[in-house]
Amino acid sequence: MLERKRFRLPLLFLLGALAALPVSFFQLSALSFAVMIPSLFLFFGTWRRADQKRSFFREYGEGFCFLMGFFMLTFHWFVYLWPLDFVGGMTRAGAFGVILAACVGLPLLQSAGFAFLFPILARLSRTRTVRRFPILLPFLFAAGWVLFAYTQTLTWAGVPWGAQLALSQQQNLLILSSASLFGSYFVTFVIAAVNGLAALALLSLLEGDGRLSKIAAISSALVFVLNFALSASVCYLPREEGEEIRVAVLQGNFSSSEKWGGTTELLDTYASLAREAAAEGAELVVWPETAIPYSLRGDGYTLSFIKRLAEETNATHIVGAFCYETDEESGERLRRNSLYLFRPDGSVAEEIYHKRHLVPFGEYVPMESVIRTLLPFLAELEMLDDGSSLYAGESSTLFYEDLGVIGGLVCFDSIYPALARDSVRDGANLLVLGTNDSWFFDSAAVYQHNGQAILRAVETGRAIARSANTGVSSIISSRGEVLAEIEPLIAGQATATVNLSSQKTLYTVIGDTFVLLCQIFFLLPFVISLIEWIRQKKPK
Numbered sequence: 001m002l003e004r005k006r007f008r009l010p011l012l013f014l015l016g017a018l019a020a021l022p023v024s025f026f027q028l029s030a031l032s033f034a035v036m037i038p039s040l041f042l043f044f045g046t047w048r049r050a051d052q053k054r055s056f057f058r059e060y061g062e063g064f065c066f067l068m069g070f071f072m073l074t075f076h077w078f079v080y081l082w083p084l085d086f087v088g089g090m091t092r093a094g095a096f097g098v099i100l101a102a103c104v105g106l107p108l109l110q111s112a113g114f115a116f117l118f119p120i121l122a123r124l125s126r127t128r129t130v131r132r133f134p135i136l137l138p139f140l141f142a143a144g145w146v147l148f149a150y151t152q153t154l155t156w157a158g159v160p161w162g163a164q165l166a167l168s169q170q171q172n173l174l175i176l177s178s179a180s181l182f183g184s185y186f187v188t189f190v191i192a193a194v195n196g197l198a199a200l201a202l203l204s205l206l207e208g209d210g211r212l213s214k215i216a217a218i219s220s221a222l223v224f225v226l227n228f229a230l231s232a233s234v235c236y237l238p239r240e241e242g243e244e245i246r247v248a249v250l251q252g253n254f255s256s257s258e259k260w261g262g263t264t265e266l267l268d269t270y271a272s273l274a275r276e277a278a279a280e281g282a283e284l285v286v287w288p289e290t291a292i293p294y295s296l297r298g299d300g301y302t303l304s305f306i307k308r309l310a311e312e313t314n315a316t317h318i319v320g321a322f323c324y325e326t327d328e329e330s331g332e333r334l335r336r337n338s339l340y341l342f343r344p345d346g347s348v349a350e351e352i353y354h355k356r357h358l359v360p361f362g363e364y365v366p367m368e369s370v371i372r373t374l375l376p377f378l379a380e381l382e383m384l385d386d387g388s389s390l391y392a393g394e395s396s397t398l399f400y401e402d403l404g405v406i407g408g409l410v411c412f413d414s415i416y417p418a419l420a421r422d423s424v425r426d427g428a429n430l431l432v433l434g435t436n437d438s439w440f441f442d443s444a445a446v447y448q449h450n451g452q453a454i455l456r457a458v459e460t461g462r463a464i465a466r467s468a469n470t471g472v473s474s475i476i477s478s479r480g481e482v483l484a485e486i487e488p489l490i491a492g493q494a495t496a497t498v499n500l501s502s503q504k505t506l507y508t509v510i511g512d513t514f515v516l517l518c519q520i521f522f523l524l525p526f527v528i529s530l531i532e533w534i535r536q537k538k539p540k
Contacts, residue, residue: 008042009065015039016069022168023161024074024444026451032168033224036195037202039066043118044137044196044203047125056119063118064111071107074162077443078102085257109157114148128532129525134204135215138196140525143518145192146185150515153416156366161415161452165191170451173480176458177231180505182514183417184455189518190227194220235479239461242429242500245403247475248277248285248315249467249484253491255438259293259469263302266291271309273493278313280495284403285317288469289337289411289434292321296340303348310342316403317342320410320434320467323352334391337363339408339434341399349401353408354393357416364389396423404429404500407462411435414449414466417512420456424508429500431456431464438470442488446472454480461505463498 015038022032043062046054081102084095121137121144130136145163152158161167166187169176179187197220204213250273252259254266274285296303296319310317323338337358341349360366396419399406407428413419414433423431433453437446450472457464458480466474471488475496484494 012062012066013069016066017073020070020073026168026170029168029172032191033194037199040196040199041203044199047122059119059122060115064115067111067114068107071110071162075106077440077445080440080443110162117144117148124525127525127529129528138193138200141196142189142192143522146189146518156360161448167451170454173235174231177234178227179458180234180461180507183459183507183512186514190223193223240503242502244497244499246281246283247465247498248282248493248495249465249473250287250493251471251473251486253470267305274309274313277493277495278315282315282495285315286432286465286467287319288467289320289436295322295324306342307346310344311346314344318432337390337410349399351397351399353397355410356393356419357412358390358392359412396426398428407431409433414456415452417459420460421508424460424462431462433464433466436469446488450474459507461501
């Protein structure tokens with residue numbers, strides 16, 4: 001009957017938006033373990049029917065509608081970009097096109113590939129293995145969700161936090177802390193599996209299969225309890241902690257359009273905040289991404305100003321600014337988004353951290369010739385003062401200081417687990433993160449982005465000092481606790497004591513092995529079916 005209802009596609013769109021609510025608004029985190037049940041009830045009910053006539057395209061289309069609802073709600077905050085007044089020369093028509101492309105185009109791009117999960121799952125549900133053991137279906141859904149979410153980290157077209165269900169648990173360490181063992185994709189798997197098993201339990205009960213309903217319901221509870229037990233063990237078992245250090249993050253509250261203006265007010269504001277932090281005992285002071293919106297190497301006044309400030313405050317300062325370099329082979333001038341370190345004696349570290357994962361269309365134009373020809377308004381979105389592209393850094397580039405070994409991240413870097421993991425593997429005791437989320441004001445985006453830093457802290461077992469131009473700025477412990485925070489759209493500083501850690505989490509050691517296991521599990525029914533088919537074809 002559900003097959004014939006005309007409202008099925010709009011209903012799946014709405015259910016997709018429902019499923020995204022806890023990811024968009026972490027205050028609804030408790031709903032994470034239930035919001036997918038209605039949609040999975042519909043999908044599982046269709047896939048388990050004996051009728052095999054449904055086409056690949058229909059399964060794909062239904063999955064696509066569900067995902068469009070999911071991603072459109074997740075990325076609803078792109079409307080806050082209007083009217084793009086921080087982009088020089090952008091017309092109102094161009095701004096409308098850009099925001100429409102972001103609000104609809106990005107979800108469409110995300111959904112187009114991800115939607116293949118649904119026809120694949122439909123085929124898996126009809127294999128002999130899954131028909132024999134239907135309890136596998138929710139686990140296959142969870143494994144498939146993890147795989148397709150992970151693929152979003154592999155190309156410029158992905159914005160990985162969209163499908164990262166673990167993001168909804170950023171304040172629930174008794175659920176999230178298992179990420180230090182197997183990564184945040186494990187937590188995403190748990191959330192998807194609990195929803196899927198509950199949906200199967202309800203569906204089986206209505207179909208009159210009480211035995212399967214009981215098994216699915218008990219399995220759903222067991223998966224939740226197992227993850228809770230793992231997370232609790234991480235939270236409460238003693239951990240080897242290193243030396244303590246007082247860290248401060250500065251939030252000048254300069255929007256992207258404001259900071260391109262005069263230097264005096266900007267420097268005076270950060271100097272005042274740094275002095276407040278020093279009065280609270282800060283040994284390390286972290287400035288936001290491109291707090292200085294030009295290269296420090298070519299500006300003697302600003303360079304001298306920050307050197308004197310570091311001496312005056314007797315603290316190490318890590319400052320976001322641009323960096324110009326010349327490629328030795330090509331002679332090309334390279335512009336990078338970087339972090340500089342100023343020591344308490346006024347010297348500047350030779351090492352400069354360069355942002356490793358640039359923002360598509362914000363800092364460079366992917367497939368530039370194609371985009372400039374077909375979608376020129378997107379090419380105009382580059383948010384730099386002269387419209388030029390940036391170049392990505394190629395290594396973790398740690399700062400080796402008396403305070404400890406400090407690893408850097410800039411903005412988009414923080415949503416890629418591998419980058420923080422590489423810094424810790426290379427020896428970082430502490431991570432600092434400069435970011436600029438001013439385009440999104442106080443929308444859900446700034447909290448989602450801050451939540452990514454919490455995930456990285458839990459995964460790597462490293463404290464993170466996150467300084468944002470307009471917020472959210474935060475200091476996060478090595479266990480993922482938010483020790484201090486500055487709300488969006490205010491100027492201020494926050495200071496807290498964190499530990500420098502040298503102990504590596506299991507996740508830091510094994511990386512995304514869990515994702516590989518999901519891949520193997522996901523393919524297993526196909527492999528078993530292939531083996532059975534080959535055996536049947538062999539002559540007796």
